[in-house]
Amino acid sequence: MATRETIILDQPAITRALTRIAHEILESNRGTEGVVLIGIRTGGDHLALALQQRIKDIEGVTVPLGIVDITMYRDDLASRGSLPVGKTEIPFALDDKALVLVDDVLYTGRTIRAAMDAVMDLGRPRTIQLAVLIDRGHRELPIRPDYVGRNVPTAHNEQIVVAFDQANHPVEVRLIKP
Numbered sequence: 001m002a003t004r005e006t007i008i009l010d011q012p013a014i015t016r017a018l019t020r021i022a023h024e025i026l027e028s029n030r031g032t033e034g035v036v037l038i039g040i041r042t043g044g045d046h047l048a049l050a051l052q053q054r055i056k057d058i059e060g061v062t063v064p065l066g067i068v069d070i071t072m073y074r075d076d077l078a079s080r081g082s083l084p085v086g087k088t089e090i091p092f093a094l095d096d097k098a099l100v101l102v103d104d105v106l107y108t109g110r111t112i113r114a115a116m117d118a119v120m121d122l123g124r125p126r127t128i129q130l131a132v133l134i135d136r137g138h139r140e141l142p143i144r145p146d147y148v149g150r151n152v153p154t155a156h157n158e159q160i161v162v163a164f165d166q167a168n169h170p171v172e173v174r175l176i177k178p
Contacts, residue, residue: 008152008160009173014133017149018047018170021131022054024147029098032061034126036097040115041069041086043104046168047133051102066090068101073114094123100147104162104170106132109143134160134173 009017029035032055039048045067052065069086101115116128131147136154152160152175159176 004177006175006177007172008175009133009150011169011171014149014170014173017133018050019054021147021149022051022058025051025100025129025131026055026058028129028146032059032063034096034098035100036064036066036092036094036125037100037102038066038068038090038115038119040101040103040111041067041088043162043164044102046164047104047131047170048102049168050170051100051131064092066092068115068118070111070114070118073117075110075114088118088122090119090122094119094125097123097125098127098129099125100129100131102131104132105134105136105160106130106143106145106148107136107138107160109139109141112143113141133162133170136160 025035037048037052039045048065052063056062067089069088071085099119101112103111112130129146132145133149135145135148135151138156154160157178161174161176162170163172163174165171
């Protein structure tokens, strides 16, 4: 049985979604004061960089950007065997910041829980907000995004793939059905 792929967001649609999310972050936080972006490696880190650029284009301010690797915070680490551990790079204090976690696809919520545990080990942000390009549903934990590019209801056996180009810019989002 062949798989079927459908492009659900092309590059212009991704650009519009990220621009809208950037505006929503600015509106919700009344500007850039105290706002920091933390991208979840891998995928969320590239989107966080794109959001940082959109915010700079809109406000003329470069908000601090960090990257968190959640490998050691996963609740399924024992069952997954050896996973490569990436580097967490957060070159600023998190205390009393409006931290916006950024990820590409929200599914069960377990990645977000692990990311929150990781950043809480590094400081005490005033708030933690969540921005995702795609929310596909199927939450296993009580986690809700604050900013969503697109809601895409899926079946458990389907996949969402965010494709990036050589420069790590998002170019399309595909739904893969078995």
